[in-house]
Amino acid sequence: MAIGNVTPDSFYAASRLTHDKVLExxxxxxxxxxxxLDMGACSTRPGSTPVDEExxxxxxxxxxxxxxxxxxxxxxxxxxFRVEIxxxxxxxxxxxIINDISGGCDExxxxxxxxxxxxxxxxxGRYEKLDVLNVTQSAKWILDPGLGFCGGVEADYAxxxxxxxxxxxxxxxxxxxxxxxxxxxxxxxxxxTCLNATQALxxxxxxxxxxxxRTHDVAATRQTIxxxxxxxx
Numbered sequence: 001m002a003i004g005n006v007t008p009d010s011f012y013a014a015s016r017l018t019h020d021k022v023l024e025x026x027x028x029x030x031x032x033x034x035x036x037l038d039m040g041a042c043s044t045r046p047g048s049t050p051v052d053e054e055x056x057x058x059x060x061x062x063x064x065x066x067x068x069x070x071x072x073x074x075x076x077x078x079x080x081f082r083v084e085i086x087x088x089x090x091x092x093x094x095x096x097i098i099n100d101i102s103g104g105c106d107e108x109x110x111x112x113x114x115x116x117x118x119x120x121x122x123x124x125g126r127y128e129k130l131d132v133l134n135v136t137q138s139a140k141w142i143l144d145p146g147l148g149f150c151g152g153v154e155a156d157y158a159x160x161x162x163x164x165x166x167x168x169x170x171x172x173x174x175x176x177x178x179x180x181x182x183x184x185x186x187x188x189x190x191x192x193t194c195l196n197a198t199q200a201l202x203x204x205x206x207x208x209x210x211x212x213x214r215t216h217d218v219a220a221t222r223q224t225i226x227x228x229x230x231x232x233x
Contacts, residue, residue: 040079125150
């Protein structure tokens with residue numbers, strides 16, 4: 001899953017896209033081997049103040065339209081925690097993935113079930129949040145432990161060490177560690193200089209059951225997946 005942000009303030013500067021760069025980003029990500037394109041329009045980096053709903057839609061709608069017009073068969077995901085944004089996206093662009101870093105709410109669950117679309121449940125290390133699966137019974141839900149949002153570096157690694165438990169739910173598991181603080185802080189690096197560490201942790205995630213890697217660096221991540229597959233063939 002390739003990360004694209006039509007925002008001016010996402011934590012990794014290279015992922016910030018102006019509208020005239022969206023098409024180029026999508027083309028390159030697909031050429032590099034992305035299976036999914038994840039587009040966000042409201043930064044959720046630590047310490048950020050989310051833009052309002054209308055600004056998020058103003059950024060998001062033309063970006064999605066550009067991708068759909070040029071790559072109609074591409075699998076799209078929208079990174080939003082707002083129920084109304086999810087509803088508007090599904091009404092205008094049809095079925096796609098809703099990637100909700102907030103962990104969701106009853107209203108969001110109702111929307112994704114009504115439209116019968118895949119939904120990424122980001123539970124931020126709160127494994128008790130997975131009790132909601134006993135109610136929804138939706139096989140289309142994807143589980144994301146929410147690394148980077150668990151409460152600090154130690155909490156992120158504590159959560160990561162438990163991801164084997166997610167196999168019991170028989171659903172896809174998404175791991176997003178790309179260039180995050182749980183990598184660069186312990187190593188004294190920056191988001192720009194921790195690509196190698198990202199690939200090391202993505203390999204760990206694959207070994208422990210991850211089935212989707214959300215990444216800023218599609219080509220490098222494809223290499224990691226290839227080596228993992230060779231090791232396990």
